[in-house]
Amino acid sequence: MANGGQGVGHFRKNQVKRFGTVAYIWRMKTLKMRKPALFSFEECLWFLNRNYDDCLHHIEPGQLSKAICINGENIAFTLRADEQHLLVDLNHGGGDNFPEAALIQYIMEWFDLDRDITPFYGLLEKNKTLGYMAKDFAGFRLISIHDLYEALCWSIIGQQINLTFAYTLKRRMVEQYGQKLEVNGQSLYIFPRPEVLQYATVADLRKQQFSERKAEYLLLVSKMFAEGSISQEMVRQCASYEAQVALLTAIRGIGIWTANYALMKTLKQLQAIPYGDVGLLNALLNHALIKDKKDTVGIDKLFKRFKGWESYLVFYLWRSLSSKS
DNA sequence: ATCCAGGGGTCAC
């Protein structure tokens, strides 16, 4: 936690709010985190808000709200930014031992704030075709998914269907099996725990329009996480990146794409490339960096120049698929 | 209607 320790909290106000017949009282507190160089909150916020309906956060102009579970406790927060800081408004259901340090750490990891991405920008600027990204996408960061289970479920959901539908499926799953926090009149959801989802049936998920296979994959992964036959720590402790890929792809439903996606988004293995990803391939075609979708030679050639920053290149290429117009 | 979507398993060779 490089900058995280600088979080300075102070009470802002006390509020009483009513939801139905129940009144909740909570304190609002604002933490300040210094923004690192080459970080743009606006750029990340825009990406999170692209054209999709993500049920795991709520966005309003200039701010981003999310519910998470820290140390077994469900909390919610809202992120804003000023010139030099990220501002974190805490919404908390009670108790004086708010896990501030853990929340700051969460945000640091969410937007990859601990990383000096100067070397990546050096590589970008050297590239004739992609150099524009250093300017157009300045401050964009690898936005992570903290929980490996969630990342794997999300990538299984997203296999071979369009993203709009994928987000629809995720919302159905999360609204049925996840937890909901009502904050400032807004519903914020937390991704389901495997201990809960493991008891769903294929038929349950089929009703939500998951395919039979996907339902099987999701339930298998849920059972494995619930019983501990796979865990984030287990993957983290693998001796090598290759061993991590092997451990994950040994699970039915997790292929090379899914494994790399999860390793990139959760463990931030920057050498992870989600091979075969249609978005990646389309971005490469758009930039005329490959001849066709089978041009693996062209892909290898490009990524070789971005050694150690492959995931960042993938993420920036994905970013290039959506335009702000 | 037709092709595509941020794939993966299975099976033949």
Added chain:
DNA sequence: GTGACCCATGGA
């Protein structure tokens, strides 16, 4: 290890 085939369903 490579390639053909199937799965399933919404979007454009």
